[in-house]
Amino acid sequence: MSGLVPLVDVLTRTERWFRERGIPSPRLESELILAHVLGMKRLELYLAHDRPLSEDELGALRALVARRGKREPLAWILGTAGFHAIDLHIVPGVLVPRPDTETLVDAALEWLTDTEEPIYVADVGSGSGAIGLAVATARPSVRVYAIDRAPEALECTRRNVTALGLEQRVAVLRGDLLAPIPAERPVDWVLSNPPYIPSRQLRTLQPEVSKWEPRLALDGGHDGLDVYRTLVPAAARRARQGVLVEVGAGQAPQVSDLFRRAGLQDITTWRDLAGISRVVGGRCAPGTSPEQHPA
Numbered sequence: 685m686s687g688l689v690p691l692v693d694v695l696t697r698t699e700r701w702f703r704e705r706g707i708p709s710p711r712l713e714s715e716l717i718l719a720h721v722l723g724m725k726r727l728e729l730y731l732a733h734d735r736p737l738s739e740d741e742l743g744a745l746r747a748l749v750a751r752r753g754k755r756e757p758l759a760w761i762l763g764t765a766g767f768h769a770i771d772l773h774i775v776p777g778v779l780v781p782r783p784d785t786e787t788l789v790d791a792a793l794e795w796l797t798d799t800e801e802p803i804y805v806a807d808v809g810s811g812s813g814a815i816g817l818a819v820a821t822a823r824p825s826v827r828v829y830a831i832d833r834a835p836e837a838l839e840c841t842r843r844n845v846t847a848l849g850l851e852q853r854v855a856v857l858r859g860d861l862l863a864p865i866p867a868e869r870p871v872d873w874v875l876s877n878p879p880y881i882p883s884r885q886l887r888t889l890q891p892e893v894s895k896w897e898p899r900l901a902l903d904g905g906h907d908g909l910d911v912y913r914t915l916v917p918a919a920a921r922r923a924r925q926g927v928l929v930e931v932g933a934g935q936a937p938q939v940s941d942l943f944r945r946a947g948l949q950d951i952t953t954w955r956d957l958a959g960i961s962r963v964v965g966g967r968c969a970p971g972t973s974p975e976q977h978p979a
């Protein structure tokens with residue numbers, strides 16, 4: 685790419701370059717990156733197909749296209765991803781929220797009935813904040829504890845909390861699982877999309893995941909279930925209402941069993957759009973006293 689090349693030619697060359705490197709959806713991704721560089725909407729590219737690109741614009745485009753050519757996740761390059769009904773800032777080092785995870789948000793919205801009283805939700809392993817912030821956006825009574833061990837994830841969550849104007853309803857906490865929530869604070873529901881990929885499968889995944897996304901966000905130990913073994917009993921003890929978690933393909937029976945052994949009831953699974961059992965939920969038995977009571 686050099687000189688004053690019209691937009692349509694830049695698009696065609698980028699698409700070809702991506703196709704040769706095995707980038708999925710090369711045309712769409714070329715359009716998204718070019719629109720991002722030019723500050724346009726995707727469809728506006730077609731109204732400006734003759735517009736020549738300046739050297740500066742071409743330089744900016746080349747840098748982003750080169751990153752994508754190395755299979756860096758598209759959302760890190762664009763700095764944003766749509767999730768459920770919200771747009772999220774996404775930064776390198778933080779897991780890109782997946783469409784599958786919208787199944788967990790939908791399941792939570794099915795079970796969390798809106799009330800006059802605040803509903804306290806822990807989003808364990810918040811990453812970008814996707815789950816907690818989508819639920820808080822849809823349910824004004826929800827208050828969220830967004831918890832993660834990774835400082836870059838918490839920074840990303842904080843940025844999204846501010847962008848969505850949710851500062852009064854979301855506390856961002858650093859630490860292990862539920863430990864950072866002060867003992868006297870109430871927790872009604874625990875929601876989580878924990879790391880669940882079996883360690884040995886990590887390097888077989890597409891390069892965007894295996895080469896770039898953080899291991900702490902993905903690695904669930906030898907069978908993928910390590911975090912559930914600690915989280916599910918702890919969540920069942922702490923929550924007043926129930927627990928909902930995302931699971932990997934084929935893990936729903938074992939995770940349901942962990943729910944049963946933790947004393948959770950009404951154990952339910954939800955399927956994602958591909959028909960895979962993706963979410964397991966359970967309610968706390970009525971009359972069981974949670975570990976901690978609200979102040």
Ligand SMILES: C[S@@+](CC[C@H](N)C(=O)[O-])C[C@H]1O[C@@H](n2cnc3c(N)ncnc32)[C@H](O)[C@@H]1O
Nearest residue numbers: 781809810811832833834860861877878900901
């Ligand atoms: C699969 S990602 C989910 C991110 C986000 N909730 C989403 O659905 O897009 C798992 C997240 O859990 C965090 N994490 C892993 N182990 C954790 C632990 N023991 N305590 C708190 N967070 C943890 C990771 O840093 C990562 O952000």
